[in-house]
Amino acid sequence: MKSETAGAPSAKLADAPSAISAAVSAASIGGAAARLGRRLFGRRTAGVDRMAFGLVALLTIAAVVGPFVTPYDPFAVETSEALRPPSAAHLLGTDDVGRDVLSRLLAGAGLTLLSAAAIVVLAAAVGIVVASVAALLPRRADEAIMRACDIFMSIPSLVLALGLAAALGPSMLSIIVAMVAASWPSTARLMRGILRETMSSSYVESARILGMSRPRLMLRHVLPNSLDAIYVQASMEISGTIVMISGLAFLGVGAPPPSPDWGSMIAEGQQYTTTAWWISLFPGLAISLGAIAFGLVGDAVRSFVDPSSRRSS
Amino acid sequence: MKEPLVHGGGALLSIANLTVSLPERQRTITGSGDLTLVEGLSLDIRPGERLALVGESGSGKSLTARSILQLDPALKLEGSITWKGCELLGASRRVLQKVRGAEISMIFQDPMTALNPVLTIGEQVAEPLLVRGVPRRKAYARAVEMLDRLGVPKAKERMRAYPGQFSGGMRQRVVMAAALVAQPQLLIADEPTTALDVRVQEQVLDLLEEQSRELNLAVLFITHDLAIVAGLAQRVAVMFRGRLVEEKPVDELFDHPDHPYTQGLIGSIPRIDLDPDTRLTTVEDYLVLQGGAHHE
């Protein structure tokens, strides 16, 4: 039950000694995870949620061990084996130069999920820093920063990322940089809203009255208590990010050709749909399943953190 | 107690043995079985009569009122509710639609939320006529007339306004206008003054009484506040924990309350003729005095 008390704001205010804020947030993460676990495997969890979590777990495992269990070398060109339909030898068929689709799919899983996770984490980090700084600055500066975010958001993020990635040259790194650059403003804006809400709560107010300095208040009380909302936001972002990086890769600004990136696999297969549908069908299914599963997990995390939203999503 | 009320004959609305319950599958709080909210309630209202239904929150008075027009589809209603001899419980949606607004209408506690913020005042007041096929021009003219009658200044210009531009008291007048525009014979007023400040409360109550007299309109007035009942109602029915515990003409009730709960209610009304140091009684005092007066 220790995790429960860690999550309770009043307890935090009362007994948080001079421990650094990282410790508090670690406890909060632990608490959140524990509560999430209870909900997940408790009696009342919906079947859909369990399936989604199962799928996410599966994808994560595939991402980690995938590259080591590929039945074939994902890069080995074997022209004699080109365009083979799914069979016992090649479960998901082979592509136009005879590479095994399943092997490429497994090899690419890590690439897709890792870059999506990196993008979400980095964008959230930038967003949190910008939002916290804005919250500490005088109102005018705060407003100016938020206006700047609005301006950034007036370029659709896919297009902004596309331009930036095209300028930086095709590579997975430029996709990550471009996506973070394109998505931090909306994250910052959301974070600012979350922080503002936390700041207006009475325990923060009372800490302020006790004479705590603003930066300290931010680190000790506001940020740790905004974490739940931040997790929700991050978990909701992953799904869209997976779809978007695959779109960028499809357009050719992602990792250059031999890379087993799912988006590029679809692009390579798109001219063969009538003769070799499996080349682009399976990577697309993988992206869709990943995006849907992460989307459902995001929903579940949200309804777990904020029960009032449970019925209205 | 001299003249027993005749149930059925001559009554406009007759509720007999009404039981309202929440079916088990609708219950959100843990518990099993249907949850009974109102039990075995019988009540008559005669044409033009002003009847107050009094009780504390949770006593079931509001549910009884809402059940007359069957506004909560999740609730299970048993017994009988007859309107001018016609059974409403189990009636088709079409019959209910005909009765709602044009024969029996209702106003609610919070005038701030009872009006749709995105539709004009005019449309909302004229709506009971519009949905019954009255031509737009005529319906709007009647709506203006009604708003005028209820003391909404510059009624004609304000037909095009939106609820956001009105104060609470004005909105309650608008709500009343919408409820009365199709000339119903019974108005159910569900705590219509609770959300208003005291001065506005009085205006609305006066208005209600005035309309009732002029239009020969029966009023079923739901309130938790016995103090405002005296001037308005002719008869009072008291509800306690889902049951009707007492029903009398208003003077008789104040003079000789029978039920300990009613005695408690009356004792708790602050009065100017009492010594300021006298402690006001609470309902609990009476229930404790009476020992086993608690139901169940």
Added chain:
Amino acid sequence: MYKFVLRRLGFAALSLWGVATIVFVISKLIPGDVARVAAGRLATADQVAHMREVLGLNDPLFLQYTGYISRLVQGNLGTSTITRQSVMGDLGAVLPTTIQLVLLGMFITVLIAAPVGIAAAVSEGKAADVAARIVLVTSGGVPVFWLAIMMRWILGSVLGWFPISGTNSVDGGPPTVTGFTVLDSLLFGTIGNLADSVFHLILPALALSAPFVSTLARLIRSNMMTALKADYITFAISKGVPRRRVILRHAFRSALGSVLTVFGMQFGWMISAAVLVEAVFGLPGIGSYLYRAIINQDTFSVLASVVVIGFVFIATSFIVDLLQMAIDPRVRHAQLGAA
């Protein structure tokens, strides 16, 4: 009222400047010799030197920036290294295709999302609601370009119901006047032209609308559910308003507020999704243009397209804000109160 419009206009202008500046900064991030990139892969040393002169790369940064902004104000987006034409002219020629695709996509989106969202909200928790949610979650997660490819394959190639690419059949579309094939057919072409033009757009527009149907229908559903629980709904029922009118007039009207905002923003998002869909269906819009520019490493054309798309997005959100103020009295009062 005017005060609000002026303020909103001011912000739109600020956004335009911001977008231009962001793109300028991006163009400074291009690694390596920018003149080399701008002149194209096949350029000679002379051409590169010339390009350096044209782009003013020898000037101080501030002068480059003011020069860039003033060229932009005059509608000069530079010259494509591939087509050797003015990027503005190229984009002007392809933009109508994209806009008509997006408009049809938005039309389809509303056509599907509104009834589905309403029906789901009305039957909250019942089978129809659950089914709708499953479909919506699915269509929201499927990548739009993959869906486009799959639809092109199954509905186009295998079943042969729809044409698989282009804006018109080979026997010729309508004369090109406005560039909007549908409008041109309507004004200057035959009925056959019109049918042909619309027919070529249906499959891309359907694919394009899938993720947006998901977002919009879910928003309508949750807004409707909130609206249906409001007191004014009970009051409307007690007035004898028929169920149909309660749902469509009372609940739907008040659920529209944020729906309209999101719908307006979808215009911008749809343009970016159209980039992907056009690339699949070979529609000669801004998406195909961008796609080609990326493949040919025509970076400056890519950046110019980003500017143009940003401008279109800013213009639409400006229009949507005004529309919303005209339609929703709640917004009107809030905005006018603040102004």
